[in-house]
Amino acid sequence: MPNPLIQDRNVEFLLYELLDAEKLCELPMFSEHSRDTFDLFLGSARKVAREQLFPSYRALDLEPPVLTPSGVKVHPQLKQLYPQLVELGILNATRPEEVGGQNLPALINALASAYLMAGNLAVYAYAGLTTGAARLIESFGSDELKREYMQRMYGGEWTGTMALTEPHAGSSLSDVQTRAEPTDAGHYLLRGSKVFISGGDHDV
Template identity: 40%
Template sequence: MPQLLVDQRDVKFILYEQLQVQKLCEHPRFSEYSQDMFDMVIEQARKLAENEFYPANRIGDREGVKFEDGEVKVPECYHKPYRLYCEGGWLSISDPIEVGGQGFPFIIGNAAIEFFSAANWSLMMYPGLTHGAARLLEKYGTPEQQELYMYKLFSGEWGGTMCLTEPNAGTDVGALTTKAIRRPDGNFNIVGQKIFISSGAHNLTENIVHMVLARIEGAPKGTKGISIFIVPRLRYAEDGSLVDNDVVCTNVEEKLGIHGSATCGLSFGDNDNCIGYLLGEENRGMRIMFDMMNEARHFVGMQGLALGSAAYLHALNYAKERLQGVHFTQLKNPEAPRVPIIEHPDVRRMLMFMKSTIEGIRALLYYAAYCMDRAAIAESEEERDKFQGYVDILIPVCKAYGSDMG
């Protein structure tokens, strides 16, 4: 089939000619990898994306998410590709082997994700946020929290979300009203509502672990008094079994173009029996959540890139097949044959604009991912600060420009 998702030649140009990521293999952290292995990963991602994710895209969009009797069901066709994605280790492809990951450079995982995202972004919303939640636990969780939740998130056995937005607290996060009430055992009862929560409820996984922003009673007003809590849909009972944690889906939103993605309203603690577990220090919730938000920003840029790439390649393929009009040099010839519309100058202009824009976004996003790798393997604090500084500057640009233009 023609390339309809991602321009593989441009991907390899950016990886191996522009950024020369094969040189990362000279560093001890990536010494067991090679350019051939990178190519193999990208090829396997392409195959899974084209053979499993892409066919489920149209079906899933038409079927949509079902919300019945308080339960959320994703399109049936999503279950197989999600299972294959998790079994293949794609969710944690760039995470340390110690947490169940495959240890590849972040930029290689980034390239693989572009294929999956271009094939079916609605489906990719589920593992994307799960990965962000797992990373928070890796960085800030206690050993016990990591043992209980992190590994199941990295494997995709459980899902994850981030819960910030409330009916009266959107961009003004400091206005949130979700409360965290201290319990005698040191944990907290969570009471409040969140809205527009991507992957907030679904039947792809047995359990969903929510990263919830809330204010501990007596904490300062505004963002300085916000803490973050691990709030699983099903929590562990004393005997190790999973029991309901008083987290209820109240509604499912309809979003243009991603009908297969469950964007939910969630209510915590309607029966005063929702237990949350503090992640990190009290009143440090916004700082901790920004780690997950920055990863999400990069993925939003990737969403724009992936969808824009697929749109361009579909348009290019159509322009080569659609016969309409005659060549502009034959306008006065009544016998001139009809030509593909790609022969028309204005169509070529539009295609070239799409191509140049998409390739620019791809270069931007891949470079940001490359800087993440360079910061991770930096041999001096100065070098680490340099590349981390690039990341900090580029991430908002990746999100804004990638989503605007894609």
């Protein structure tokens, strides 16, 4: 099934004719990659987007997540689709091999993500939020936190959330007032409140 939002020829032109992505393989950190590995990853993402995500759009729109006393219940189809994103490797595509990643350039990952978002943003969002949260732990977390969370998140066993919206602030980061303050005991005290938690307490 064709994806009406992204034309393959446009992607190929931008990637290889305009941006000359193959030159990235001359850099030491990407020396193990080639146009073949780029195309393999993009082709896999395109296939998942067109054959799995895009056909699910209407069903998931008609039955959105429901908040219940035991947590957020998602559409059963979403539970089948998310593991396909994990298997694709979109959670750890740009991460180094030492944390289980594929060490792909951000450019290639961005295009793969564009296909997936065009296919079904509601499904892709769970992967995007997880990657973002895992990257924060990878960049700023203690060794203990990294051992506890990174492999489980990049491997798709656990997911991440985003808590941005506050009573006085929607999508404006500059208006966010909630603070996490470290204590001598080694944990943090949160001061503030949140209204919406993207990807929170679900049963995916």
